Amino acid sequence: MKRPSAAISTLLCLLLGFVVWLPVNAGAHTETGAVGGVISGFKHPITGLDHFAAMFAVGLWGAFLGGRAMWMLPVVFPVVMAFGGALGVLGVPLPAVETGVAVSGVILGLMVACAIKPPLWLAAVIVGVFAIFHGHAHGTELPEAANALAYAVGFVICTGLLHLAGIATGLLVRWPWGRITVRAGGVAIALVGLGFLFNFL
């Protein structure tokens, strides 16, 4: 496998730092207008540990699978999630949404933990199916008064950055200790999913 340049690693690390840093800084401001909409949308995916873990897992799994999967999964997820979000916004019912969200953490975490490498199309389908649940859950929770466009911008950027944070962590697999770390991350994500599935969290 070709070694990624130092620039990619630096960029991904900066993005990871950005994800961690931004919400703290934004908390000092009041949320009004378009900026408030962006901040509100940005905060939405990271306020739920189940969503956070699953979105991080998508990036982690993509990097773990390597090759085209590294970018295809993070492309599929937000697009299908937006479709699910649209269903939620429009009030189209979807059964067992919260269960689906929790199961997504379990399955995606186990995929990484057990180092399962299915064909790319199957991985994309798995990620896509779970993305609908996540999108629907977010869509039904979207505030009525939010500036739709600003909210969507913040929401999608945050989701994408969570994927990138997962990819950045997943790139550690090139080292033996990194591979163990990434698989341990998968275990942690699966445990979070189980916690939500059985209402421990």
Place this chain on the structure above:
Amino acid sequence: MNPGRRQLRLSRWLAAFILFLGVFPLPARAHTAINGMGEFVSGLIHPLTTPSHVLILLGLGLMIGQHTPMELKTPLRVFVPLSAVALLLTTTGFITAVHQSVLVGIALVAATLVALEKRLPPLAAGVLFAAAAIAIGLDSVVPPGVTQGVMKTLLGTWVSLVVVLLDVAIYVSFCSKRPWLKVGIRVLGSWIIAISLLVLAFSFRR
């Protein structure tokens, strides 16, 4: 000189010039935002502070710059004049705004092409650029006032639209030699698709 090298050199000069244009209004920052700001600068800022316009410009810019050799003829021949015409039409008062779903729909089409890395045939590309130019132009209505002030604002908006579109396209074209940057452009396209889908859902709910 090799045509590809010549185009790259030309693109770099254009990028430097556009960067200069972007930097030039900096002294205006000494003034308070919008209130008291010169009409021209207010017009320059307008497309950058309207999220739906940003989405379209970003989508179209990514679409132009993504493919090599970069095809600038259609945007220059279609987008530049039609956006000017549409901006002038706003002074007639017939149209006060364009529905947001139309604007977002155009961004959705452009972003889908970016995510799929597909190039449109010239005629279809012309139609897309025409729709974008007319929609953004008609959506940039300036409140009635002194004619000279209104025209200055519209001129600023037009310059901004053209500069931002070309700026994005030229910088994206520099990324074409790095595979991971090309992937990044497609990811950005998917983000715009997601944003557009959510906004369309919102607009149908209301």
